[in-house]
Amino acid sequence: MQDEFEKQFAQLKERLKAANCKAKVTKNNNSLGLQATLPLKPGDQDQKGTGTKQYLISLGIPANLDGLKTAEEEAYELGKLIARKTFAWNEKYLGVKSKRKLEVKTFGELLERFESEYFKNHKRTIKSEHSFNNYLKELKRRIPLEQLATSNNLLQILDTTEPESYPRRNLAISISIFAKYFDIDVNIAEYLKRPKAQKRNIPSDSQIESAYLGYEQYANSRQKRGIKNRKFEDNWKIYRWIYGMLATYGLRPRELFLRPNIEWWLSTQNINSTWKVDELAKTGEREVLPLHERWIELFDLKNEEICIAVAKYFTDSISYTRLNSNKLANCNWFKKAKCGFTPYDLRHAWAIRAHLIGIPIKAASENLGHSVQMHTNTYQKWFSLDNRKTAIDTATAKQDMMKVLESRVKELELENQRLKIIIERLELEKQVIK
Incomplete structure (x- = not known):
């Protein structure tokens, strides 16, 4: 039919x-x-x-x-x-x-109906709830609820944001989704320009290793001050483990919060020490390899006691609210430990490190769970002068080494020819003696 x-x-x-x-x-x-x-x-x-x-x-x-x-x-x-x-x-x-549309007068009235309208066309998943809540949060933060829901008012609100900035682009995206569901005719194309890349603090390997120590230092100082709730006394160990995994595997934080497969992680069959990302994650399930395997031991990532605590702690992390709560808690722990960078900076650091040591872009992007284009567009722009110098020095050193090896090969070939001549001459002398 x-x-x-x-x-x-x-x-x-x-x-x-x-x-x-x-x-x-x-x-x-x-x-x-x-x-x-x-x-x-x-x-x-x-x-x-x-x-x-x-x-x-x-x-x-x-x-x-x-x-x-x-x-x-x-x-x-x-x-x-x-x-x-x-x-x-x-x-x-x-x-x-x-x-x-003519019946509804204000943005506040429309926002009350936004969720029901949105999920008429979207299946409720962790990903769709995450997207919707981002739109809703952006709109509620920027739009006066008592204002009439007109295209002119939306454009005036957008005009209050800084041109070619992330706040403007994020608000414009949220408005375009909102306007579509309530038939508000508004042209926001000029507000969607991609912002210029902002400077980002990408930590070096030594900085990452040093920042790891900040978790225990904070925990010790907290002991001296006294802990109000003993239930959360050892939470620092859980979030320190999260820190180590983010650094070693370049994961998105939610890929650790969302149904962590600790059974596989600790399994004797996991000979490559891979982390299995759950199918409910942003880009589906995948198996992730570490870049610095020595960090698994250095950061005590296979500690069975801590891993079991992680599994229990994140057992019910399958809702947007719980995931968002864990995300905020993780960011707070980065501040408490005085890391000096954010969770996503560890992901960027992984991508840059992979490039510097010669991991093919396709392999690196698949490990991180995104497309080659996304990898190139997003991560290559965070290359600092130091990183570029390291990459150039490494490439130059390889070329110099190749020249040395080529020269050595020629020397050995000449030496080989000389030895052949000597052997042939000795054979002739041997025959003459006979």
């Missing part, structure tokens, strides 16, 4: 095209609608100065064989109105969404 529908849908589109109809039939989820360039809808902005805009019109026609017939009739009817220049926005073409 579905194949027959798709076949007839394709034929319908060809008929409309052959008839030069000004309207097209579109399919969205389980309903059919129309698409056409029309005079501006009341209240919409004339961004291009043409007086027209391309619109998608939802008529609530079901996406089935009977619906195709109805949709074709509607397309021809709309096409005639456009051709005769007699089209006018009426209740039929404005649709339910536009009437609902």
Whole structure:
């Protein structure tokens, strides 16, 4: 039945095209609608100065064989109105969404409905909840709830942010998602420019090793001051273990919080000391290799007692709220231990270190759980002058070594030829003596 529908849908589109109809039939989820360039809808902005805009019109026609017939009739009817220049926005073409938009007055009212509208089109997962809560947090922080929900007000709010900054881009993305669900016509393309890379403090290997000691130092100083809640007395060991794993494997923090597979981690079968990222993580499941294996021992990452404590501590970390709480706690521990950098700086450091020691970009990006393009665009820009110098010095040293080896090979070849001549001469002398 579905194949027959798709076949007839394709034929319908060809008929409309052959008839030069000004309207097209579109399919969205389980309903059919129309698409056409029309005079501006009341209240919409004339961004291009043409007086027209391309619109998608939802008529609530079901996406089935009977619906195709109805949709074709509607397309021809709309096409005639456009051709005769007699089209006018009426209740039929404005649709339910536009009437609902007129009923809701403020951003506060819309934000109360944002979650239910968003998850009508998104399956609830850890990833989708994380995305939604980021949008909601950004909107609530920036948008006056009592203001009318208009495109002009949204643009004015965006104009209060610094041009080409991360706050502007993040807010613009959140507004675009929000506006889509409530049919607010707003053009934010100019607010989505990627910001220039900010300076980032990427720690060296020695700094990473030194910062590890800060956890125990803080714990000892806390003992002297007295601990209010004995239940959390040894939490520093858990978050120090998190620190060591982030440094050694370049993981995202949530890839340790989300159903940590300690059984595999401590298994005798885990001969390569890989960390298994759970399937619910941002980019799905994967198996991650360490870069500095010596850090596994240095940071005591296979300590069975601590690993079991980690498994218990993060047992119920499968909700956005719990994951976010763990993320904030981890950031706080970085501050308490006076690391001098953030959890994600360890991920950047892993990527840069991998490049410096010659790990192919494809292998490094797969280990980190992202695309080669993402790896190149994101991590190569954090190369400091020192890192570039190290990379150049290493490459130059390799070239110098190659020249030395080539020269040595030539010397050995000449020596080999000389020895062959000596052997041949000795053989001749031997024959003469006989």
